[in-house]
Amino acid sequence: MANPGITNTGSAAKLQERLVDIRRNLHLEPELSNEEFETTRKIKAWLKEANIEILDLPNLKTGVIAQIGTGREPIMALRADIDALPIDEETDVPFRSKFAGKMHACGHDFHTTVALGAAYLLKEKEQELQGTVRIIFQPAEETGHGAKDVVDSGGLEGVSAIFGLHNSPELAVGELGTCEGAITAGVDRFEIVINGIGAHAATPEKGTDAIVAASQIILALQTITSRRVSALDAVVVSVTRISGGNTWNVLPGTVELEGTVRTLDVEVQKRIPDTIRQIIDGIGASAGVSAELKWYPGPLATINDAYWAKFASDAAEESGYVTKVLGPSMGGEDFSYYLQHIPGAFVYVGSNSPYALHHPKFNPEEDALLPAAEYYSHLAVRCLNELNTR
Secondary structure, eight states: OOOOOOOTTOOHHHHHHHHHHHHHHHHHSOOOTTOOHHHHHHHHHHHHHTTOEEOOOTTOSSOEEEEEESSSSSEEEEEEEOOOBSOOOOOOOTTOOSSTTOBOOSOHHHHHHHHHHHHHHHHHTGGGOSSEEEEEEESOTTTTOHHHHHHHTTTTTTEEEEEEEEEETTSOTTEEEEOSEEEEEEEEEEEEEEEOBOEETTOGGGSBOHHHHHHHHHHHHTHIIIIISOTTSOEEEEEEEEEEOSSTTEEOSEEEEEEEEEESOHHHHHHHHHHHHHHHHHHHHHHTOEEEEEEEEOOOOEEEOHHHHHHHHHHHHHTTOEEEEOOOEEEEOTHHHHHTTSOEEEEEEEOOOSSOTTOTTOOOOGGGHHHHHHHHHHHHHHHHHHHHTO
16 A cells, blocks of 8 residues: 555645755754744744644643644644753754754654654645644653643544654664554663762771762662663663762762663663662771762653554555564653653654764754655555454
């Protein structure tokens, strides 16, 4: 079955040109999480140009939810994220970010553009839709809390199935991958503050060395993966920041550590904070220092519904994609929050960038925009038809 063609948009070439213009406009002016006010304004303007309904959700400060179709159930949803990262861009493209320290290094400009393209295609066939499509332009994915804001706003009331899409630089343009079960990891952040007694570097016995204690803690944290959980449970513990001391001949009184824990199993994720506390309390006592854990819970693992994951993959094949079964990623996604409330699936489409996500030179291929928009549109139509049979 071929994906429905483009009608009122004029032609595939014209829509592709339009999508490239939109993506570059967004890329030029990135905004960080919960600061996406101008991005929100732009999205609303582009939707209004196509006479697409925008839901009035006063509690949603940034982001947009559009609606196409009958306005009645069944309702399905497509999601795109809109925020950028605090990264200085290093590409040489003419539309590189004009804001220092801000860049669409994860491709959320790509995702937003794809969702807009799908909205345009769905609007053309609105009279044929057997229900309602909600298109979510979600803020603050990078902080891990934007999805909750969307749910709390009431924008997903009545939705029976939801799908998310992310570009993948590891996949070629024209490839799409997903899987049943966990596709991204649960993501938590931690800080450990180690308080000892500072001393002259020549007389360490007159203090309690927070740096030595911090070093022991860093090494011991790696035993969580190797000795505290099953070898069959995927767990990553990474210390990503060490801060302590300000000169060469003084032992500091305080050292701070920061890092992240990634897990695929919710029960394992729940156990990790207590395990870290046991480690730092034990090392702290033996070293004569105190160690405090600050734990910042993030999104749970994104668990694809088996039925809808296969459904999304089948729709991709119908749209001309080469489909692949992916293994889970230890990266995080707050799309997981939706899947705690609504069944659905998360997929990756190929963007074929030589640089990885979050790299300052990341630049997805724009030829991937139109196929992804057509796929998202086809998936929505196919999903509504399926929901009507239930």
